[in-house]
Amino acid sequence: MRPSAVLASLLLAVCAxxxxxxxxxxxxxxxxxxxxIANVESGLVEKRQPxxxxxxxxxxxxxxxxxxxxxxxxxxxxSGLVKQIESAAGGVGDVTGTLETVKSTLSSxxxxxxxxxxxxxxxxxxxxxxxxxxxxxxxxxxxASLGVLGGTSAVTSLVSQITSIANDLLKVLKGLLSEATxxx
Numbered sequence: 001m002r003p004s005a006v007l008a009s010l011l012l013a014v015c016a017x018x019x020x021x022x023x024x025x026x027x028x029x030x031x032x033x034x035x036x037i038a039n040v041e042s043g044l045v046e047k048r049q050p051x052x053x054x055x056x057x058x059x060x061x062x063x064x065x066x067x068x069x070x071x072x073x074x075x076x077x078x079s080g081l082v083k084q085i086e087s088a089a090g091g092v093g094d095v096t097g098t099l100e101t102v103k104s105t106l107s108s109x110x111x112x113x114x115x116x117x118x119x120x121x122x123x124x125x126x127x128x129x130x131x132x133x134x135x136x137x138x139x140x141x142x143x144a145s146l147g148v149l150g151g152t153s154a155v156t157s158l159v160s161q162i163t164s165i166a167n168d169l170l171k172v173l174k175g176l177l178s179e180a181t182x183x184x
Contacts, residue, residue: 064124067116071131074109078138081105082145089148099149099158106142106162110169117176125180132177139170 081102088098125132143166149159 064120067113067120067125068128068131070109070112070116071128071135074113074135075131075138077105077109078135078142082138082142085142085145085149089145095149095155096158099155099162103158103162103165106165106169110165110172113169113172113176117172123180125176129177129180132173132180136170136173136177139166139173142166143170 084098084102088095143163146159146163146166149155
């Protein structure tokens with residue numbers, strides 16, 4: 001036999017064994033091939049689905065709620081600090097201890113307001129404008145009451161630290177107020 005005849009018969013045998021000729025229906029004749037192709041098909045990228053932002057919206061709502069709750073309690077906290085400073089200025093109690101407490105509370109309050117207000121949509125704060133106004137008034141009263149203790153040389157450094165923290169808080173609150181009123 002010639003080599004070309006051997007090669008042709010070999011190719012025909014391979015082709016015949018790849019797709020068996022049987023009495024199967026036309027649609028099922030290639031089932032084995034379709035099974036192999038199905039694995040490749042599942043690897044294709046499907047249509048992009050819309051991203052569910054429900055968890056992110058819930059997180060932002062939680063931030064707004066925490067900021068609103070901080071703002072509603074901020075006025076009473078600041079008025080309590082003003083009373084402590086006024087009683088310390090009047091000679092009642094330990095001035096240094098009172099100012100350390102005021103500094104700690106004010107620093108904590110500033111960090112809470114900063115962390116709660118970062119990333120919050122200003123338009124969601126329009127209902128908190130009265131709370132912001134009263135908190136700003138209390139911070140200004142606190143700064144004014146610190147002026148009474150400014151002449152005491154023993155606590156001058158502590159008073160300037162508290163004044164700096166109070167000014168930072170005032171700046172943050174005024175920024176929130178301007179954003180909330182401009183968004184309204």
